[in-house]
Amino acid sequence: PDADVPDTGTLDGGTSDAGVPACPSVASGTTYHVATNGNDSGSGATDKPFLTITKALSVAEPGDRVLVSEGVYRERVTFPKSGAPGKPIILEGAGAVTIDGGDRVTGWVPAPEIGANVYKNTQLTYAPWNMTWKGKYILRLGEDVPQDKAIETLVKGPEGWDTYQGPPYRSWDGVEAMFGSYDQVLYVRFGGNNNPNDEDLTFAPQKKGAVNVDGTSYATICNLTLENAFHGVLVRNGASHVIVHGNKIIGG
16 A cells, blocks of 8 residues: 555555556656666666666755666665655656565575584674565574574474473474574574575565665655565654555565
8 A cells, every 4th residue: 555654645646558556756857767787877867877776866856756677676775865845756666676675695604513404604794683585584583582592493493382292392393494693693594404505595684674764755665566674665763755655565
């Protein structure tokens, strides 16, 4: 559904000729283009698109539009400045556009000091809040779980109860994967004993969106797929007059 933050009325943009929801805001200024074959040293013109949405938003002024061509963009983007009444800054997808807010992690090594089939990684500079694998959000061992208990869970599986068997037991039956982060080391284990170096894994920090409107206002976000971030769209710190329209948010 459309989201309008805070109460600024409901706008119905109808449907475009391509069959996708029409963006409810119309650009009155410059349109900057972004493409997967672009270059951030370009001008953002149709024939010289930017490579990243972040670059395009950095130059957009009130009334301008950032029009993103079809493709996957692996970045977490923020509106660095506000639009104005009647002149929002517009972030719009043209075709199948995905903003992937997850960080891909490679270079996993076994962690035999923890247990069999557990892998570790020290590449990330933050403690990730979510992990995605094959389009699924994976069970996280939170900081409220003591480290020794978390390690036991990674090795033996989550704790369960069976009223017919008596005391709690641990098992990896039915569990596809789990992860946790302790002392700046990231750990992961798969129920099928997969090697994470053979998998496409993404991680993302807490309280960050694929798209962020943080303390700025008069922004429109439309016709995008937002995935693999803690939030699809994060609006906070007094941001207002933000329209979110016709997007697909996966997780978050």
